[in-house]
Amino acid sequence: MPVIPIESARDPRVGDYASLSDAALRQRTDPRRGLYIAESSKVLRRALAAGHTPRSFFLAEKWLDGLADVLAAHPEVPAFVGEPAVLEEITGFHLHRGALAAMNRPEPLEASAVLSGASRVAVLEDIVDHTNLGAIFRSAAALGVDAVLITPRCADPLYRRAIRVSMGAVFQVPWVRLADWPADLAALRAAGFTLAALELTEGASSIDDVAAEGVGRLALMLGTEGAGVSAAALAAADRTVMIPMRPGVDSLNVAAASAVAFWELRDRGAARHGEPGAGQ
Numbered sequence: 001m002p003v004i005p006i007e008s009a010r011d012p013r014v015g016d017y018a019s020l021s022d023a024a025l026r027q028r029t030d031p032r033r034g035l036y037i038a039e040s041s042k043v044l045r046r047a048l049a050a051g052h053t054p055r056s057f058f059l060a061e062k063w064l065d066g067l068a069d070v071l072a073a074h075p076e077v078p079a080f081v082g083e084p085a086v087l088e089e090i091t092g093f094h095l096h097r098g099a100l101a102a103m104n105r106p107e108p109l110e111a112s113a114v115l116s117g118a119s120r121v122a123v124l125e126d127i128v129d130h131t132n133l134g135a136i137f138r139s140a141a142a143l144g145v146d147a148v149l150i151t152p153r154c155a156d157p158l159y160r161r162a163i164r165v166s167m168g169a170v171f172q173v174p175w176v177r178l179a180d181w182p183a184d185l186a187a188l189r190a191a192g193f194t195l196a197a198l199e200l201t202e203g204a205s206s207i208d209d210v211a212a213e214g215v216g217r218l219a220l221m222l223g224t225e226g227a228g229v230s231a232a233a234l235a236a237a238d239r240t241v242m243i244p245m246r247p248g249v250d251s252l253n254v255a256a257a258s259a260v261a262f263w264e265l266r267d268r269g270a271a272r273h274g275e276p277g278a279g280q
Contacts, residue, residue: 003064003071006082009089014080016102017058020160021092023130027156034105036158041067041098046168048073052103059099060084067099097164105158111149111184114174115191118146119217119267123188123195125181125233126153126224127254133157134165135255136222141169143262148175149184149219185219185236193219197237198261199229200250204240211264220261225254241265 006014016035019025030036035055038044041063048054048070057071057079064071064081071079088094115121122145127133133155140148148157154177155162157170178184185195194215221237223229234240243252243260252260 003079003081006080006086006090009086013078014056014058014090016055017080017090017100019092020100023159023161027159030158031105031156035102036105036156036163037160038101038103039097039160039164041070043163043168044099044101045070046171047101047103047163050168050171052106052171055102055104056080057099057101058087060087060095063099100160109174109176111176111178111187114147114149114176115188115193120145120262120265121147121149121188121193121217121219122258122262123149123151123185123219123221124154125151125221125229126227127222128153128155129225130155130159130161131165132225132253132255134162134170136258137162137166137169137173137175139255139259139262141166141172143259144266145173145262148173149188150175150177151181152178153181182230182233182236185233188219189238191217193217194239195219195221195237196265197221197223197229197234197240198242198257199223199234199240200242201234201240204242207241207243207261207264210239210241214268215265218265218267220265222254222258222261 020037038047054074054077056077059067059081061081084095122136122140124136127136137148137157150157157175163170188195194217196210196218198220221229221233243257
């Protein structure tokens with residue numbers, strides 16, 4: 001399909017890209033329409049490498065050469081091209097990362113499928129900040145987390161900012177949105193997981209002590225920014241875990257805490273048998 005010039009911000013053919021800067025709107029409409037937006041040429045390529053299918057491409061003319069191979073590989077997919085001012089009027093922000101693509105959302109996974117064979121699972125309770133969510137997924141992919149479960153009120157991992165911050169890790173780590181929280185934690189316990197909440201509570205175990213125990217299957221719950229893990233989730237947990245800190249500092253940002261916890265609580269046996277260069 002030839003490149004299609006876009007001369008008006010009201011062109012209905014680029015409706016998938018309208019108002020991308022309105023996060024609340026996109027989180028309501030994109031899942032319902034079965035799409036997500038991949039932002040930047042690197043993320044776009046990672047989405048395609050993960051087997052996701054594009055609906056269209058959207059870019060300034062200067063990026064045509066850099067994505068010529070992608071466009072050639074998908075000749076049936078329209079590529080919309082326009083002047084930067086027109087594209088900015090459509091999306092609500094300046095395109096400076098190469099290109100955008102409207103992608104079809106993959107079919108949701110079943111929890112039973114992602115838990116099968118997993119030894120480390122992250123459970124994210126109501127993480128609403130897309131930057132934190134993306135950073136957690138990036139750490140999960142790098143540090144041996146096999147799957148991520150998110151609560152009904154958690155932000156969308158396929159929102160463009162979460163994807164961009166994760167550097168496409170949301171395409172690597174299988175994830176499932178839970179429907180009934182915290183009742184769905186029962187499925188983790190039934191699958192043999194120890195449920196640990198990362199929270200500073202009376203009686204919380206040091207993360208060093210928990211790591212030394214060599215827990216076989218571990219599900220680590222991380223709470224929302226500020227409030228932390230909810231009382232209901234804490235009641236469902238088998239134990240609470242804390243990261244020891246210097247006096248005067250009571251917490252870390254949830255994304256930073258996740259990286260520390262994923263590393264310290266990793267499956268040491270799996271790490272010993274990992275692929276060479278996996279951390280590069």
